[in-house]
Amino acid sequence: MSEVPRNSSPRILVVDDDEALSEMLHIVLGSEGFDARLCHTGDAAVAAFRDYRPDLVLLDLMLPGRDGVDVCREIRAESGVPIVMLTAKSDTIDVVDGLAAGADDYVAKPFKTQELIARIKTRLRRHVEPDSDVDSLRIGDLVIRVNEHTVRRGESEITLTPLEFDLLLALARRPRQAFTREVLLEEVWGYRHASDTRLVNVHVQRLRSKIEQDPEKPEIIVTVRGVGYRAGESKPA
Amino acid sequence: MKGWARFAPFQLWARSLPFRVVLSTLAAAVVILVATGWFLMDQSSRGILAGKTQASVAEASSVVSTMRRDLSTTDLRTTSASERISRLVREAANRGQVGNQYFVVVETPISQIGTAGVAADSIPESIRSAVGTGDGLWSTPTMIRFTDSRVEEPGLVVAASLDVPGQAPYPIFFLFSTAQERQTLAVVQQAALATGVFLLAGLTITVYLTSLQVLRPVRLARLAAERLAAGHLDDRMAVVGTEDLAGLARSMNHMAEELDKKITQLQNLSLVQQRFVSDVSHELRTPLTTIRMAAEVLHAHRAAFDPASGRSSELLSAELDRFEELLTDLLEISRFDAGAAQLAIDDVDLAALTGEEVDALRHFAEQSGTVMVLDADVRCVAEVDSRRIRRILRNLITNAIEHGEGRPITVHVRGDDQGVAIAVRDHGVGFSAAEAGQVFNRFWRADPSRGRRVGGTGLGLSIALEDARLHGGWLTAWGRPGLGAQFRLTVPRRAGETLHGSPWPVVPPDLKEVTKLALK
Numbered sequence: 001m002s003e004v005p006r007n008s009s010p011r012i013l014v015v016d017d018d019e020a021l022s023e024m025l026h027i028v029l030g031s032e033g034f035d036a037r038l039c040h041t042g043d044a045a046v047a048a049f050r051d052y053r054p055d056l057v058l059l060d061l062m063l064p065g066r067d068g069v070d071v072c073r074e075i076r077a078e079s080g081v082p083i084v085m086l087t088a089k090s091d092t093i094d095v096v097d098g099l100a101a102g103a104d105d106y107v108a109k110p111f112k113t114q115e116l117i118a119r120i121k122t123r124l125r126r127h128v129e130p131d132s133d134v135d136s137l138r139i140g141d142l143v144i145r146v147n148e149h150t151v152r153r154g155e156s157e158i159t160l161t162p163l164e165f166d167l168l169l170a171l172a173r174r175p176r177q178a179f180t181r182e183v184l185l186e187e188v189w190g191y192r193h194a195s196d197t198r199l200v201n202v203h204v205q206r207l208r209s210k211i212e213q214d215p216e217k218p219e220i221i222v223t224v225r226g227v228g229y230r231a232g233e234s235k236p237a
Numbered sequence: 238m239k240g241w242a243r244f245a246p247f248q249l250w251a252r253s254l255p256f257r258v259v260l261s262t263l264a265a266a267v268v269i270l271v272a273t274g275w276f277l278m279d280q281s282s283r284g285i286l287a288g289k290t291q292a293s294v295a296e297a298s299s300v301v302s303t304m305r306r307d308l309s310t311t312d313l314r315t316t317s318a319s320e321r322i323s324r325l326v327r328e329a330a331n332r333g334q335v336g337n338q339y340f341v342v343v344e345t346p347i348s349q350i351g352t353a354g355v356a357a358d359s360i361p362e363s364i365r366s367a368v369g370t371g372d373g374l375w376s377t378p379t380m381i382r383f384t385d386s387r388v389e390e391p392g393l394v395v396a397a398s399l400d401v402p403g404q405a406p407y408p409i410f411f412l413f414s415t416a417q418e419r420q421t422l423a424v425v426q427q428a429a430l431a432t433g434v435f436l437l438a439g440l441t442i443t444v445y446l447t448s449l450q451v452l453r454p455v456r457l458a459r460l461a462a463e464r465l466a467a468g469h470l471d472d473r474m475a476v477v478g479t480e481d482l483a484g485l486a487r488s489m490n491h492m493a494e495e496l497d498k499k500i501t502q503l504q505n506l507s508l509v510q511q512r513f514v515s516d517v518s519h520e521l522r523t524p525l526t527t528i529r530m531a532a533e534v535l536h537a538h539r540a541a542f543d544p545a546s547g548r549s550s551e552l553l554s555a556e557l558d559r560f561e562e563l564l565t566d567l568l569e570i571s572r573f574d575a576g577a578a579q580l581a582i583d584d585v586d587l588a589a590l591t592g593e594e595v596d597a598l599r600h601f602a603e604q605s606g607t608v609m610v611l612d613a614d615v616r617c618v619a620e621v622d623s624r625r626i627r628r629i630l631r632n633l634i635t636n637a638i639e640h641g642e643g644r645p646i647t648v649h650v651r652g653d654d655q656g657v658a659i660a661v662r663d664h665g666v667g668f669s670a671a672e673a674g675q676v677f678n679r680f681w682r683a684d685p686s687r688g689r690r691v692g693g694t695g696l697g698l699s700i701a702l703e704d705a706r707l708h709g710g711w712l713t714a715w716g717r718p719g720l721g722a723q724f725r726l727t728v729p730r731r732a733g734e735t736l737h738g739s740p741w742p743v744v745p746p747d748l749k750e751v752t753k754l755a756l757k
Contacts, residue, residue, distance in 0.1 A: 021527045028530055062519060088519040109522040110561055113533045181583075182593070197623060198581060226584035226618040 009035045010124050013054035015045045015071065016086060017063050025058065028113050034120070042066030046074050049081075056123055059103065060086045061094050069094070069101045076102030080161035082123035086111075099202035104163040105189060106199075122190035123163075139172035140220035140232045142211060151211070163188065164207045171221060171231040180228040204229060255448040262444045263437065270433045281425050285418050286378075290393060293413040294374055296338065297395035300329050301374070301409065304399060318401045319345065326350050326409075333411070340381070340412040346405070352412075356382040360394055360410050368396040368408040381412050390416045454482040458489050470497040511575040521564060529557050559694075566696035570679070573703040580622040580707055582732045587657045588613040588650045590623060594630040595648055598638070606643045609634075613650035617657040620732040625704040629712070632697040633661040633724045640722065641665035647747075651740035656710070656729045658741035664721035673714045677702045701726075711736060713743050720748070 012034050016022045022038045029036040039048040042063035049057065057075060061068035072083055085098045085106035095106055104123060107116050137144040143152045149165055151158045160168065170187045171179060179187075181197040189199060208215045219232045249256050304325045311321045326343045330352045333339040340352035342360065349357060359381045367375050374397050381392035393413040398406040457474060464472045473493060474486040532553045539547040572578045595611050602609050637646045641663035649660040668676065675681050680695035698714075705712035710728035727739040 018523045018527070021523055021530075024527045024530045027534065031534075088522040110526040110529050113530050180589075197583065226586060226616075 009033055010055040011035045011037070011052060012056050012058060012120065013037055013039060013045075013049055013052050014058045015039045015042070015048075015063065015068070016058070016060040017041065018060070028117075029120075032117050042068065042071050045071045049075055049079075054081065056120055057081060057083045058086055058120075059083055059098075061098055062088065069097045072098055072103050073101040076161070080159070082162065084119055084123060095196075096198055096202060099199060100206065102161070102206070104161070104203075106196075118190070137169070137172045139168065139175065140211075142168075142220060144169060144172055153211075158210055160207070160210060164203065164210070167203055167207055168211070168221075171229065175231040175233075178224040178227045178230040182228075184228065200228070254452060255445055258448040259441055259445050263441060266437055266440050270436060274429050274433055277429055278422075278426055282422050285422060286415065289413065289415055289418050290376055293339070293393050293395050293411065294376055296413075297397065297411040298374055300332070300341075300411070301397045301399070304329065304409070308399065308401065318404060319347075322399065322401060322407065323350055337414065339414070342410040342412065343399070343407050344410075345407055351410075354383050354385045354387065355412060356384050358382060359392070359412060360396075364394055364396045364410075365408065368398050368410075373397070378415070379412070381414060390414050391419050392416075454478060454485055458485055461489050461493070465493055465496060470500060507575055510571070511577045517568070525557075525561065525564070529561070532557055563694045563696075566694040566700060569700050570696055570703070573700070573707075578703070578707055580732065581624065582620050583623060584618055585621050585623045585626065587617040587619055587621070587626065587652075587659060587728075588615065590626060591630060591648060591650050591659055594627055594634065598631065598634050601635070602638050602646070605638060605641075607638050607641055608645045610645060610647045611650075612647055614652050617650055617652035619652075619657045619728055619730045621708055621728055622704075625707065626726075626728070629701040629704050629726055630659065630661075632701045633726070636697070636724070637661050637663035637665070637722070640667075644721070649741055652730070653738075653740040654730070655734070656727050656736050656739060658725055658727045658739045660723055660725040660741045660745070662721065662723040662745050662747070667718050667721045668716035669718055670716070673716055676714050676716075677712070709733060709735065711739065715743050715745065721745075 012029055014022055014025050014029070014036055016025070016038075017040050019040065022040065026036050026038060037048065037052050037054070039045050043065040045059070045063075045066070059068050059072055063071070068085065072085070075081065075083060082105075083103045085095070085103045086109060087095055087098070087106055088109045089095070098106060105119055107119055135146055137146065141153060142158070144150075144165075145152070146169065149162075151160055151165065151168065166188050167184065170184060181200040184200050185191040185197070204221055205215075208218050208221055211220055212218045221229050222232045224230055250260070304322075307325055308318075308321065311318070322343065322345070326341055327350075330341045333341055333352065340355045342349060342351040342355055342357075344357075359379055361377060361379050364375050364377045374395055376393060376395045379392055379394045380389050382389045392415050395411040395413065397409050397411075399409050400406050461472060461474045470493060473490045476483045476486045476490070478486075532550065535542075535550040536554045539550045542550065569578075591613060592611055595609055599609055634646070634648065642665040644664040646664075647662045649658070649662065651658050651660075677698050679699045681698075682695060702712045705726055705728070708728045709732070710726060713725050713727075714722065715725070716722035723743075723745045725739065725741055725743060727736055727741075729736050
């Protein structure tokens with residue numbers, strides 16, 4: 001497999017054991033201009049991912065063989081590709097597990113086609129978002145190079161997924177402002193109406209574990225009681 | 238008054254078994270002790286006094302007979318009778334003086350002779366008149382009084398008469414002091430009283446301790462029952478002691494075991510139910526997703542269909558929405574029923590959150606020409622699950638729009654130290670006070686014939702109520718036909734705390750104005 005030109009249709013790997021739903025997704029994604037490949041078991045998912053190199057993964061949490069959370073963790077270990085979970089149990093611990101394993105977003109079954117497509121497009125757009133007037137931002141002792149999509153502490157680069165990068169960037173662009181979880185959901189996840197704030201909580205935790213010196217005592221992403229989060233004071237690296 | 242009543246004796250009587258046992262035992266003991274004490278005193282005083290009387294009479298009798306013998310053998314030629322008597326009396330008095338045994342008084346026609354200092358009124362008239370004739374002896378109790386400074390003392394008079402030749406018989410009185418006997422009796426009385434007091438005290442303590450001993454297993458059983466009630470189903474009582482007590486412990490333990498079994502059974506059932514709900518959820522949702530997407534594809538192409546197929550695809554989509562809502566609500570209710578619902582607590586500014594929900598529904602309200610007014614405190618932060626609070630608010634506001642007849646709706650948000658209240662007030666059709674209790678019932682509809690504009694599954698308010706309860710909060714409904722309705726949600730500021738009041742009244746404060754307007 002050689003490099004695919006950026007302007008070809010975005011590729012989506014659908015991992016779901018329900019064949020009817022998979023086929024339906026294939027039809028719908030195809031009609032929206034995506035290229036989709038189907039995979040019906042958890043065991044085959046990682047291999048399919050390596051082979052297909054998709055731009056986004058739609059991942060059912062309940063799979064025969066290896067379960068979705070496991071697959072999610074493995075894909076995340078080798079790639080920052082956006083992962084959107086499909087789940088039938090939106091209010092259980094499964095969702096939090098999936099998010100903690102690195103999924104960027106989730107869509108609860110039964111979803112509307114428009115809702116799913118909107119989620120996919122948001123994640124894909126963020127992935128290639130070009131920016132902007134400012135080139136470099138400081139947050140805490142970190143330096144964010146916006147166009148390079150990199151975050152550095154001193155000389156060492158910290159690897160973030162596109163979503164984590166967007167989350168950090170959103171906070172860094174307006175330091176000293178406290179963001180509610182709802183505002184972050186809108187800015188980073190593209191939800192127009194407030195939705196599940198667990199998305200924000202889990203991803204802030206993940207992000208902290210990567211960028212904070214001591215995730216127990218966060219200094220870069222500070223919790224504002226009763227509001228949400230804000231960027232910590234910037235200081236020399 | 239209340240505090241006084243609680244400590245009043247009859248309260249203690251009603252509440253404390255040891256108190257009751259001790260008091261009844263004491264009452265019975267006092268009756269018995271008083272009766273036996275009285276009997277004892279009566280018997281001993283009778284016995285002692287009777288003994289004294291007997292001894293006194295015997296003594297007097299011997300003295301009198303000596304005197305009589307002497308008198309009968311006296312040679313009246315050498316001495317006069319009165320001299321002789323005087324001498325005899327002096328002798329008798331001297332003898333009586335020895336050992337303080339008795340006083341002798343003889344009343345001659347001329348004077349009183351005998352022991353010096355004894356007052357004449359020591360001898361009662363009754364015995365004076367009885368002594369007249371015969372050889373008999375009379376005795377009666379009296380008080381011995383003295384003409385000098387000696388203190389009067391209790392005593393016994395023994396009377397006899399002395400025949401003096403040629404003269405009327407002289408009455409002779411022996412006065413025996415019973416002071417000693419009285420003293421003995423007093424000592425006995427004191428001893429009896431002291432014994433009684435000691436007995437009572439000892440009895441009280443013994444009975445109290447015994448009652449405690451008897452109550453101990455009862456108290457242990459009570460403690461065990463309380464621990465069971467607190468959920469410590471593994472606790473058992475020690476089976477010791479007498480048959481009764483051991484039996485009590487055995488029964489308690491048996492009960493605990495049965496309870497434990499039943500609860501485990503129920504828990505298993507509940508787990509099965511939860512699993513079932515969860516499985517139904519997954520199993521139904523996946524095919525429903527497929528159906529929904531397929532319906533949407535059809536719906537998108539309906540223009541190319543013939544009219545019947547086009548309309549069918551529209552109906553399919555619309556009914557799928559209803560089906561999905563109903564499924565979601567049913568699953569939510571099942572989750573509450575299974576006790577599987579959990580709060581995701583966060584610090585949330587309820588004023589801001591309410592504002593967002595009002596704004597989100599404003600467009601919908603405008604469709605029926607309804608004006609929505611938000612009347613909120615600046616910041617009302619509480620520890621709540623924002624998803625659930627939003628769901629409650631959405632439900633209350635949608636209901637208000639649906640039943641508000643296009644009249645303005647006000648949403649109030651108020652906070653105090655304890656809690657935050659959000660009240661949704663409409664001026665629509667309202668409902669009767671009797672119906673206020675029913676609105677939270679599942680699938681309840683005020684008027685089944687009323688058309689549904691918004692739809693709604695009939696489970697919305699039931700879910701809202703469960704959501705409120707999950708927060709430890711209240712959801713109350715107030716309504717009057719024609720005057721509208723007010724639903725008020727109150728949640729505690731801090732999760733897990735108990736609400737004692739709400740910052741907003743159940744009955745809308747604007748009611749007076751409304752009533753006036755309605756009367757006009």
